[in-house]
Amino acid sequence: MIESAWIWGALGLILLAVEMATGTFYVLWFGIAGLFVAFALWLFPSLSIGIQLVMYAALSLGSLAIWKLNCKKIETHSRVGQAQGEEIGRIGTMIETSSASQNGKIRFTQGLMGSKEWVAVSNETIESGKNAKVVAVEGNTLRVQAN
Known part of the structure; x- marks a missing residue:
């Protein structure tokens, strides 16, 4: 046995x-x-x-x-493909005007989270061609402000 x-x-x-x-x-x-x-x-x-x-x-x-x-739980499963704050502060160029009532587009010289262009939202009007700074990541869009 x-x-x-x-x-x-x-x-x-x-x-x-x-x-x-x-x-x-x-x-x-x-x-x-x-x-x-x-x-x-x-x-x-x-x-x-x-x-x-x-x-x-x-x-x-x-x-x-x-x-x-x-155990310290870090919830990354709900944020797959999204930045977790490391991209805040990056500066890009607006390629479409953004305002409180209209989404715009921002382009970065180096890819940001896998893409060079992102939909941008802002509380102020930021004209095309102006620089803007990322202040938050909201789902698939970037909240920006004039730089």
Whole structure:
């Protein structure tokens, strides 16, 4: 019969492989807990199955809870393809007049977030040919002001 330590070790390695395939960080803690139980069984081979299960549950759920409390979530999934503030302050040339009632277009000499031309909105009138500075990114448009 296969020893319990080998079963826990195999379970831990399988869960770590699942974690590497998914990249969620949730399965990681269960895999590490399985490896710790296998190590504990190597040190103390007479541990009962009840203690093994309680140890596995405590280690996996405890480490998951600690990770969730200390994890700093950065929501990038909702801003795919959008700048997150690093393009604010860039200066471009208006190629279509922009005002509070009309969207314009701005062009940059170097690509900005993958494009050289963007739809621009502003609270003031900025004539074509004038320079404007990016003050915010609003969805697929840039909020600009005269420079």
